[in-house]
Amino acid sequence: MSKLENKLNLPLKAVSLKQVTIQDDFWSSREKNVIETVVPYQWKALNDEIPGAEPSHTIENFRLAAGEAEGEYYGMVFQDSDLGKWLETVGFVLSGRRDPELESIADNVIDLLGRAQQPDGYLNTYYIVKEPNARWTNLRDNHELYCAGHLMEASVAYYEATGKRKFLNIMSRYADYIATVFGDEPGKKRGYDGHPEVELALVKLYQATGERKYLDLSKFFIDERGQKPHFFDQEANERDESEVPARGKKKREYDYFQAHLPVREQKTAEGHAVRAVYLYSAMADLAVDYNDDSLLQACKQLWNDVVRRKMYVTGGIGSSEYEERFTVPFDLPNNRAYTETCAAIGLMFWAQRMLQIEKDREYADVMELALYNGVLSGISLDGKSYFYVNPLEVWPATANFRHDMSTVKVTRQPWFGCACCPPNIARLIASLGQYIYSKNDSDRELYVHLYIGSKLELEIDGHRVQVTQQANYPWNGQVSLELTLEQSADFAVAVRVPGWCRNAAITVNGQETDISQQEKGYVKIQRTWQNGDRIELVMDMPVEIVHPHPNLRENAGKVALQRGPVVYCLEEEDNGPNLQDIVLPSDAEFDVHFEKGLFGGVSVLTGSGLRSEVQAGDEHKLYTTQAFDKVAAPLKAIPYFAWSNRTPGEMTVWIRNHN
Amino acid sequence: MSKLENKLNLPLKAVSLKQVTIQDDFWSSREKNVIETVVPYQWKALNDEIPGAEPSHTIENFRLAAGEAEGEYYGMVFQDSDLGKWLETVGFVLSGRRDPELESIADNVIDLLGRAQQPDGYLNTYYIVKEPNARWTNLRDNHELYCAGHLMEASVAYYEATGKRKFLNIMSRYADYIATVFGDEPGKKRGYDGHPEVELALVKLYQATGERKYLDLSKFFIDERGQKPHFFDQEANERDESEVPARGKKKREYDYFQAHLPVREQKTAEGHAVRAVYLYSAMADLAVDYNDDSLLQACKQLWNDVVRRKMYVTGGIGSSEYEERFTVPFDLPNNRAYTETCAAIGLMFWAQRMLQIEKDREYADVMELALYNGVLSGISLDGKSYFYVNPLEVWPATANFRHDMSTVKVTRQPWFGCACCPPNIARLIASLGQYIYSKNDSDRELYVHLYIGSKLELEIDGHRVQVTQQANYPWNGQVSLELTLEQSADFAVAVRVPGWCRNAAITVNGQETDISQQEKGYVKIQRTWQNGDRIELVMDMPVEIVHPHPNLRENAGKVALQRGPVVYCLEEEDNGPNLQDIVLPSDAEFDVHFEKGLFGGVSVLTGSGLRSEVQAGDEHKLYTTQAFDKVAAPLKAIPYFAWSNRTPGEMTVWIRNHN
The missing domain is CATH 2.60.40.1180 (Golgi alpha-mannosidase II)
Incomplete structure (x- = not known):
């Protein structure tokens, strides 16, 4: 293993959440929202107490696993992770304040976790209840280690907040058991999970417990990933699956799982964007802990690929709905952006880790950009509805009609329709102090x-x-x-x-x-x-006109407005329909003023653009040799994160400009 | 039924193919190509004699139906229509020249059709061979009347070319039989086909035979379409299908089939684009023959909806790959255009019919626009490869990668992979004389x-x-x-x-x-x-700069180049990559010169644009507050129909412009 070039340049450590109390006009209300609204709501959801919502069954699955209820497992194969994210959020919340009632709820569910845990330490309700003899038979698809990882993260957060070790011990036992199953010793599986997560969680478990074996297990998973012969093929053969993929799905390529190459040989960001940034986060962690320059160099190359070729101006990543994935360089369509909220959150995780190693503001810039734009756009102002998909441009008539835009929603969706992004955004906001x-x-x-x-x-x-x-x-x-x-x-x-x-x-x-x-x-x-x-x-925080690189074909001839870290957008509510018709003159200037009553108080930008003058009879000219006259049009831009909090309508981040 | 307002304004009649001989530098070589290459090739395809190609089985299906072979039906449920289109093309070819060998092949296959025809006149190989007891049980999905229609059209073309009545008689017997099954008399089915086609074919059969009952049958189908209770539901109930759609497909909405409303109440073009224009063609025919102003007014409203809101600058229609359909007004994405070649051909059919009624050049303009652009782009210069989908912009890296662009092909595909567009373009070119x-x-x-x-x-x-x-x-x-x-x-x-x-x-x-x-x-x-x-x-035929209507959001800030009826495009081969970066100055001018050696001789446009100057280090700026400098760039535009006949690469019709 190569060593970091400059061993003296020791990395930073993020200050822990317990040491930081946020008192901020912008963030305190959002934090309060998570504590007072989101956490109780999600607890009800986990307990199937939201009228009209699809049942979560998460807590019931744990009761079934503990032998304390009768019935069938229900939910996604990764349903356990919902409890993990919730408990982690609770841990973050409790690190900043005492809340005996919440703590008691958490202690009780942790007790349940303990009772559900199998004698050997195993703890996954899907397999305990539904396929007790099939543990570790489909790492590729079934999120077994992914669920373990989220529960491990939660146990660390809960321990750090409360000092109580029970949950940490449960998850340490589980990790100890996992280490008996996976490893390069004879008789162990040389495998890894289809969805990276346990790798970064094991690093946290190591940091909380001091047990180096957890770090070693994380490194084992990282080192094995993408090696040949391919583990996913081996386990598929053992399942007699041969060419037929699980659950009738199209067979995925290895790169979907970031398992197409050993991680140190990966130079470009490929596949499912959330999986990718979770993996890269763990790689950054291990680069530090093992002083492993080859991992660091891989991270840096992957970073460059993401932020120089595959990142939206909002910090969103993953431009394809299909497989929720990265595509090819500079393929960043605005009205078909996928840009999952979780992916922007994961980019923050990774950026934060890189920042500790490199002390380079670029990492903080990206972390901040994602936070104020691609992450925050995922949640409504009242905290009750969410975007999975964060487009940079919406034409409602088209988005609502076209089949190839079915994932683009014009308005945020209520919590209970969702599973991954809402709890992820909650835990991010609840832990913001550590960034x-x-x-x-x-x-x-x-x-x-x-x-x-x-x-x-x-x-x-x-x-x-x-x-x-x-x-x-x-x-x-x-x-x-x-x-x-x-x-x-x-x-x-x-x-x-x-x-x-x-x-x-x-x-x-x-x-x-x-x-x-x-x-x-x-x-x-x-x-x-x-x-x-x-x-x-x-x-100085003037309004900046942001130009795209010429390779960003979808944005050619357009600019974005940014002030400080906040990217702005135009909404139909302020600017009328047909926003793509608006063009900024090359000397466009914008005034900034704070609107106290808008979106809980935001700075808005006002200026003037041009739009086409459509006159009676012009509807008869779909194509014409006569350019349309332009007339001045007042413009008002609002922060992108605040879009779709009023009447549904058009929205665009990129605005035409004569450049 | 309302009458045409001005009965004296009698419609035109298109001059028949037999009266016209094309002698033209541009078209004669294309006609020759169809006669000498496409027709023989397609005959081999129908007989499964193309090595390496997927079998068509079309002729074999007729042998099976005639009891002259043993085996199973093979192919799509509408496989018979391939023979129909081929025989129609043969008819068109023979109307202009004697070709005893081709005529003998056709006569033999017509004899086979006669032997396959059932005693009652029925003639559909799928049902004869595969489901002999299930005739007329799934009009919605199974193209039974559609296939009949294509064979009827063929029989008319063959009769008009050769004067031989055998095929015409076979199809008249079939039509007579169909008239015993469908109608508003008690005991008959009040149904119609999911894919309009038989309606326009019956008009042709009437014109060839003088038998008014065929016209009446066509009118019956047109009048029934979209009436309540809905025929597709009735027949689905009779199949005990209830909510489960045929062949595992998602249940389609009625508008997919243009059966959401009675046709006279349809104001907007909806659903599958080819079906739509085939239907509208028959409506225009019947408006004349029944002097039916309500049908004409519906046609005119639908026409306005198509050409003022839903037509590409190339005459392509149908902007959604999903259901190959029209979408919402002004939703015309360039790089995800579907614009099936058959739909542009169908638009010509409809435009030609409207032109006879209204004597308005707009219909001829659209017919010509589709012909020289959206239709002709569907076939390679050598006649051996075809586009189903005719995008107006292609970035190969993206189109080849993105799942939501999987139907967009960067190069034309060989004949044998296809079924509908190649024979359709062949019959269009072979019958061009009648336009x-x-x-x-x-x-x-x-x-x-x-x-x-x-x-x-x-x-x-x-x-x-x-x-x-x-x-x-x-x-x-x-x-x-x-x-x-x-x-x-x-x-x-x-x-x-x-x-x-x-x-x-x-x-x-x-x-x-x-x-x-x-x-x-x-x-x-x-x-x-x-x-x-x-x-x-x-x-005068200068280069025209074509501006989009401001509602055409995808083209905002862009222009197209057109000269005469020919729309131009930029290809990477002439202009380098990243075509979207190119911007035309507002005073852009183009020179025209004829390149004899290019694409068999075409006029090309040369001029000058601007493109961004990307310097060393600029790859580090995905977003920047500094606009990129522009440098002059020579431009060369080629006819859109000729794109993708050289090295595969980028292409764009719409070019950025300062307007």
């Missing part, structure tokens, strides 16, 4: 990645430090960081100047700091800090 | 619709007239019509000034004619014609 700061103990550095009002408590070099961040982000580029120290201390605060920002200034206690000496977008302020020291960051 | 001229006996008028070098023999008011048309169309706008008469005669020659032509001049024997007195685009020259009189038409 804001990192620290590097050996170099005594504190990194500030995101501008979210918050209070951070940490120790640097033995000194207790409290950082109070105040911001009115993403609407305004002024951020202050106030330090509270028991005694003065030497350390560095590295402040990110975002990639979107062309002009920034930083002062410390009112004294301007030279920001020209950035390291990959971070201004490192090294000094002996005193109690009450105050860093002020002022970022 | 050029019409006459109106009562008003002593000869209409000239298309400019195709040809010799026409006809009688007007008892006078034998020969018209020799010379043209170098579509490359050149100069046309001459020379009249040969035995003696002078009074009649009118109505000359079409195409909609694409802004400036034309007409002389008679060198004397300029006032062309301002056009009637719906036709300049009617009324005079006492002498032998040797010569009409010269000169149409």
Whole structure:
């Protein structure tokens, strides 16, 4: 195994959730929404208590597995993961506040998990209830390790929040058992799951327990992936499946599962986008823990492929509904974008890990871009409806009619119709605190990645430090960081100047700091800090006209509007129909103003464009040799994440422009 | 039934194929190709004599039906129609020349048809061989009348070409039998076929035989269509099918079959595009024959819906691969166009019929547009490969990868993989002579619709007239019509000034004619014609920049290039990759020159556009706030119909433009 080139350049560690309290105009209400609405609602859903909703059966499946109920297994083969995501969210919620009632519900369901666990440690309700003799016979399709992974993540979050070890012990026992089944020793399976997830979860389990064997098991799965002879073929042969795929589905290619090549040989992002970024996240984790430069280089190449060739301007990824997958470079259709909310969330997971290794703002830029756009668009303002698919352009008449656009929804769908994205977005928001700061103990550095009002408590070099961040982000580029120290201390605060920002200034206690000496977008302020020291960051935040690379054929001749990290869109409600007819003059300018009453308060952009003057009789000209005259049209753009919260109608991110 | 408003405005009659001989630089080689290559090839295909091709089994099915072979039926349920289209093409071919060998092959297969015909007149090999007791049990799906219709059309063409009645008699007997099964009398089925075709065929059978009952049967089918209770439900109930659709298919909505409403109440073109235009063609026929204004008004409304809202600039129709159907107004995606070749052919059928009724050049314009673009693009220059689907834009990497573009082919496919479009395009080309001229006996008028070098023999008011048309169309706008008469005669020659032509001049024997007195685009020259009189038409044929209606969202900010009736496109072979990056300046001009060696000789357009200057390092900017510089780029456009006859690559009809 090759080593990281520069061993001294030790990676950062994200500051843990418990140390951060969010107090932010933009995010606190969203966090509250998750805590007060989403978590209780999802608990009811897991218990089949939502009138009119399709039953989830998740809790009932665990009762069946524990022998405490009679009946049949019901639900998807990966139904257990819904409980995992919910319990993980509960863990995140409890890390910031006491909630004895919620904790008691969680403890009870954890007890149930314990009773459902088999004597050997196994814990998967589908196989326990439905196919007790068929464990580990279809890793490719049946999400057995995927479910284990989500429960492991949950157990770590719950342990870190509450200090209670029961759930962690249950999942450690399960992991111990898994390690007896998989491995390169004789008699063990040299396999891995069709849906990566357990790999990153095992890293968390290692971090929580200190048990290196979990890390080794994760590395085993990563190392095996894509090796020949192909494990999915071997297990299919053992199932006597030969050429016929499971459950009548078209046989998938290996790349759907990111199993077409050993991971270190993968240079391009292929297949199912969520699976891909979950896998890459684990690869980044292991690159650090094993000091494995070959894994890091693979991550960097994959990163470049995603962000330079396969990422929407919103941070959305995965442009094909079929197989929810990456396609070919620069194939980013706007009105047929798939851009699953979970994929944008997974991109944040991966970006966050890369950021700890490389301390390069590009990772934070992408993480922030996905957060404020491709992720946040997935949930309605009231937290009660969700997009799986986040198109960048919608014509309702066409989207509602065309069969090849059937996954594009014009309005968000209620929770109970869904299974994966809503709990994923809930756990993301509930854990947002851990994306804001990192620290590097050996170099005594504190990194500030995101501008979210918050209070951070940490120790640097033995000194207790409290950082109070105040911001009115993403609407305004002024951020202050106030330090509270028991005694003065030497350390560095590295402040990110975002990639979107062309002009920034930083002062410390009112004294301007030279920001020209950035390291990959971070201004490192090294000094002996005193109690009450105050860093002020002022970022110019004009409206930016964003041009696509010429290879982005779908956007040729169009521009997007962005301000700070927020990408804007036009909606029919503000601009009338036929948004594609609107063209921006080359000298287009936009005013910014904050509309308090709109979408809970957002900055909107107003300006002027041109649109065609259609006169009586013009309906007789589908094609004409006479160009239509243009007339001025006032324009109003709203944040993309807020679209489809009013009357359903057209929407577009990309706007025509004379360039 | 309402009557036509103006009974005096009697419709034109298309001049029959036998009276026209094409002698034209552009078309004669294509006609020859059909006669010498396509017809023999297709005969081999019908007889399963193409090595490596999937068997057609069509002739063998007729042998089975005749009790002259042993085995199983094989092929689609509508396999008989392939023989129908082939025999119709043979009829068209034989109407222009003697070919004893071909005629003998046809006579033999007609004899076989006669032996396969059942004692009661029934003739459908699928049901005779495979389900002898299930005739007329699934009109919705099983194409029984559709197959009958194609064989009827063939019998008429063969009779008109050869004067031999045998085939006509076979099909008349079949039609007589069908009339005993269907009708509004008690005990008869009040049904109609899922795929319209027999309706227009019965009109032809009536015209050939003079038997009005065939016209009445056609009218019965047209009148019944879409009535409630719904026939397709009734027959499904009789099949005990209830909700389960035939052959495991998703239940189709009535509009797929144009059976959602009685035809006179249909205002918008819905469903399967080929079915629609076949239906509308029969409606236009019957509007004339029954003097039925309600049918005509329905046709006109449907026509407006198609050509003002649902037609591509190439004359292609049907923008959705799913159900090969019309969708919603202005939904005309270029790279996902379906635009089946057969649908453009069917649009010509319909346009030709409307033209006879209304004498309005718009119908001829659309007929010509479809012919030179959406139809002709369906066949390769060598006549050996075919497009079903005629996209207006192709990015091969994307089209070859994306599942939702699987029907978009980057290159034409060989004959034997196909079933419907190749024989349809063959019969269209073989019968092109009947689209050029019409006459109106009562008003002593000869209409000239298309400019195709040809010799026409006809009688007007008892006078034998020969018209020799010379043209170098579509490359050149100069046309001459020379009249040969035995003696002078009074009649009118109505000359079409195409909609694409802004400036034309007409002389008679060198004397300029006032062309301002056009009637719906036709300049009617009324005079006492002498032998040797010569009409010269000169149409300016500059390169036109075609603008889309602002509602055509997919084309916003783009233009198409057209010269005469020919729509142009850019191909990667001439212009390099990334065609969407190319932008035309607002003052773009193009030179025209004829390239003799290219595609058998075509006029190409050359000009200059702009494209982005991508420099080293620019691959790092998927999105940037800096617009890319533009550099001049020479452009070369070729006729759209000729695309994909060289190296496979990108193609686009619509080009960005600053408008």
